[in-house]
Amino acid sequence: MSIKIGQKSYGDRIQDGLSNSFMRKAVSGAQGRFRSGRLKAAEELGDWEDWRTLGEEIRSHTMENLDYYLHQLSEQVENRGGTVFFAKTAEEANEYIQEIAKKKQAKKVVKSKSMVTEEIGLNKALEKSGCEVVESDLGEWILQLDEDPPSHIVTPALHKNKEQIRETFMKKKGYTGSDDPVELAAYAREQLRQDFLEADIGVTGCNFAVAESGAITLVTNEGNARMVTSLPDTQISVMGMERIVPTWEDLEVVVSLLTRAAVGQKLTSYITALTGTRLEDEVDGPEDFHLVIVDNGRSKILGTEFQSALHCIRCAACINACPVYRHVGGHSYGSIYPGPIGAVLTPLLDGYEDHKDLPYASTLCAACTEACPVKIPLHEHLIRHREIIVEREKMTTKAEKMMMMGFAKWASTPAAYKLSTKMARTTLKPWTKDEYIEKGPGPMKGWTEQRDFPAPSKERFRDWYRQREQRSDH
Amino acid sequence: MKVSLFITCLCDTFTPDVGKDTVELLERFGCEVDFPARQTCCGQPAYNSGYKSESIKGLKQMIKAFEQSEYVVGPSGSCVHMIKEYPKVLADEPEWAERARKLAGKTYELTQFIVEVLNVKDVGSTFTGTATYHPSCHMTRLLGVKDAPRILLENVEGLNLIDLPLKEDCCGFGGTFAVKNSLISGEMVQEKAEHIGETQADYLIGGDMGCLMNMGGRLRRNGQEVKFLHIAQVLNAQ
Numbered sequence: 001m002s003i004k005i006g007q008k009s010y011g012d013r014i015q016d017g018l019s020n021s022f023m024r025k026a027v028s029g030a031q032g033r034f035r036s037g038r039l040k041a042a043e044e045l046g047d048w049e050d051w052r053t054l055g056e057e058i059r060s061h062t063m064e065n066l067d068y069y070l071h072q073l074s075e076q077v078e079n080r081g082g083t084v085f086f087a088k089t090a091e092e093a094n095e096y097i098q099e100i101a102k103k104k105q106a107k108k109v110v111k112s113k114s115m116v117t118e119e120i121g122l123n124k125a126l127e128k129s130g131c132e133v134v135e136s137d138l139g140e141w142i143l144q145l146d147e148d149p150p151s152h153i154v155t156p157a158l159h160k161n162k163e164q165i166r167e168t169f170m171k172k173k174g175y176t177g178s179d180d181p182v183e184l185a186a187y188a189r190e191q192l193r194q195d196f197l198e199a200d201i202g203v204t205g206c207n208f209a210v211a212e213s214g215a216i217t218l219v220t221n222e223g224n225a226r227m228v229t230s231l232p233d234t235q236i237s238v239m240g241m242e243r244i245v246p247t248w249e250d251l252e253v254v255v256s257l258l259t260r261a262a263v264g265q266k267l268t269s270y271i272t273a274l275t276g277t278r279l280e281d282e283v284d285g286p287e288d289f290h291l292v293i294v295d296n297g298r299s300k301i302l303g304t305e306f307q308s309a310l311h312c313i314r315c316a317a318c319i320n321a322c323p324v325y326r327h328v329g330g331h332s333y334g335s336i337y338p339g340p341i342g343a344v345l346t347p348l349l350d351g352y353e354d355h356k357d358l359p360y361a362s363t364l365c366a367a368c369t370e371a372c373p374v375k376i377p378l379h380e381h382l383i384r385h386r387e388i389i390v391e392r393e394k395m396t397t398k399a400e401k402m403m404m405m406g407f408a409k410w411a412s413t414p415a416a417y418k419l420s421t422k423m424a425r426t427t428l429k430p431w432t433k434d435e436y437i438e439k440g441p442g443p444m445k446g447w448t449e450q451r452d453f454p455a456p457s458k459e460r461f462r463d464w465y466r467q468r469e470q471r472s473d474h
Numbered sequence: 475m476k477v478s479l480f481i482t483c484l485c486d487t488f489t490p491d492v493g494k495d496t497v498e499l500l501e502r503f504g505c506e507v508d509f510p511a512r513q514t515c516c517g518q519p520a521y522n523s524g525y526k527s528e529s530i531k532g533l534k535q536m537i538k539a540f541e542q543s544e545y546v547v548g549p550s551g552s553c554v555h556m557i558k559e560y561p562k563v564l565a566d567e568p569e570w571a572e573r574a575r576k577l578a579g580k581t582y583e584l585t586q587f588i589v590e591v592l593n594v595k596d597v598g599s600t601f602t603g604t605a606t607y608h609p610s611c612h613m614t615r616l617l618g619v620k621d622a623p624r625i626l627l628e629n630v631e632g633l634n635l636i637d638l639p640l641k642e643d644c645c646g647f648g649g650t651f652a653v654k655n656s657l658i659s660g661e662m663v664q665e666k667a668e669h670i671g672e673t674q675a676d677y678l679i680g681g682d683m684g685c686l687m688n689m690g691g692r693l694r695r696n697g698q699e700v701k702f703l704h705i706a707q708v709l710n711a712q
Contacts, residue, residue: 014655365611365644370615387524390525404523405528411531412514414513444653446652451688452692452694453691454687454690460487464493464494465479
């Protein structure tokens with residue numbers, strides 16, 4: 001797996017999403033809960049806008065000094081007995097991790113949820129080198145059993161309900177219980193417990209690395225990260241190079257923002273901090289610790305107008321607020337990063353070729369920008385992507401280009417503008433019935449497939465105004 | 475006070491009544507109104523579609539059309555917000571950016587102008603009926619005009635205003651999105667139409683013609699008998 005998921009075209013993916021009424025119900029229900037939770041948590045805090053400003057400041061300060069903090073982080077990790085590897089590409093990261101698995105003669109790897117390992121396709125790489133990989137986050141485990149990609153950043157299996165999950169457990173694991181969520185979760189826990197005990201290597205993601213101490217922190221609600229980071233002797237943490245904060249104080253701010261913005265929690269159940277290898281007098285912790293810092297296209301974004309996209313703390317508030325995501329679901333984006341942040345990030349990391357439709361999958365309503373706890377101007381980034389698609393990549397159709405050139409002429413030439421609005425009613429007359437157009441020609445088709453279009457008025461405002469002026473003159 | 479009308483291409487062509495009500499409303503509060511006839515479209519369809527250089531041609535025409543105005547007032551949160559974006563769009567041409575800044579500084583959305591500049595909270599209108607109000611995205615989130623329409627509507631005599639469920643959700647218009655992503659847009663406006671139906675209101679009020687045309691067109695397609703009105707029409711009703 002990589003950033004891109006599946007081979008279907010954007011149009012087909014949208015059709016699939018829209019026709020999946022089951023998923024849509026699950027998604028809109030969850031959105032409702034997440035949104036009201038976020039708003040309530042923000043309200044309780046009282047000064048949400050100040051928190052957002054602080055979050056933005058921390059993130060932009062970190063990005064502007066990323067080289068410094070990455071250097072500090074790697075020194076601190078090494079001081080504490082860990083090994084740091086900077087991977088320029090997904091392949092480099094995978095090869096490094098495969099090499100460790102080979103050295104350790106690892107048979108089983110347990111993982112705690114990590115988007116970046118999805119991004120680089122680590123599971124496949126490890127499986128290729130003969131390791132069994134077990135996702136230990138409940139949602140990820142369900143998806144792994146079902147061979148399905150995630151559809152949400154925080155709740156990856158959002159698109160599935162308990163009946164589907166039961167079926168997956170029955171089919172893949174021989175489960176015989178009910179679809180009661182408590183029973184399903186207990187079953188998963190029981191199954192995973194064995195994997196934790198057997199694993200040779202634990203792989204985690206990294207919510208934020210703390211540069212001043214070299215700690216890798218993980219925010220979870222299931223406690224699975226604690227099992228992954230305390231049972232196997234070899235630990236590998238994989239992080240995107242931007243997932244870093246300078247100090248513990250900064251961590252407190254971003255984690256507070258993260259849990260509140262994600263699902264409306266004041267606190268998360270667990271914050272696990274992993275700092276280096278086990279010392280002689282310590283009872284737990286890994287014997288061997290590796291931190292893999294993944295670039296995979298991120299440094300290309302640094303210093304550009306899209307830099308603030310790297311501020312993302314992966315809370316999914318934009319996804320939960322997005323009315324487009326609400327109807328099409330995560331898989332429609334064709335990327336492991338769905339929703340507004342996905343539409344911004346995916347083309348930056350993986351190019352426009354496969355993702356040129358994503359920046360248009362938004363009405364620019366700015367609900368995402370409003371929801372973002374670190375103030376990423378998501379809708380503005382989407383407009384900028386569209387500009388690049390049009391002007392630099394030249395990926396739009398000739399017909400659209402012609403139409404927009406016509407628009408430019410129309411809007412910049414008052415005489416042409418006036419003439420066309422005067423002619424509009426007559427031009428559309430063949431399609432007009434009872435002052436409405438129900439089946440419009442050419443570019444109007446998309447509109448009238450979904451709704452009626454009003455006929456242009458008999459008298460324009462400007463005609464009325466001119467006559468009014470003339471009347472008052474005499 | 476001299477006010478130049480920015481009537482927007484949709485109001486000019488499709489709903490001249492909205493323009494007429496805007497004129498009468500402003501005149502009622504002593505504004506001396508004029509209509510610079512060389513105004514065209516705010517350029518948003520091209521700009522938001524990524525055709526920045528194409529949009530700039532129209533932007534410059536709009537700047538020229540309103541250069542002499544003291545205040546510019548338009549009955550659309552979205553189009554007024556586009557004018558506020560002009561300095562950013564024209565950032566590479568400092569001289570034009572400066573002229574754009576001047577225009578942006580004196581441009582207001584209609585209800586914003588009434589409440590903030592004219593300092594009027596009750597326009598003294600009477601409108602008997604049950605209505606629901608859709609706060610359009612660009613008006614509320616981008617232009618930041620959240621309270622003015624609500625304050626003015628609450629003071630309309632006879633108006634029974636019912637809260638629209640999930641009112642902050644986009645109606646699915648989004649300019650060219652309604653055509654380019656017609657299927658998704660259709661689902662979004664359908665959900666909106668269902669919420670409007672739940673209120674059992676007779677009227678749908680909005681401050682942006684684009685959103686109203688989208689929602690109104692879907693209500694008509696669904697056979698829902700809800701009339702849509704621009705806020706200027708309600709505020710000017712007697």
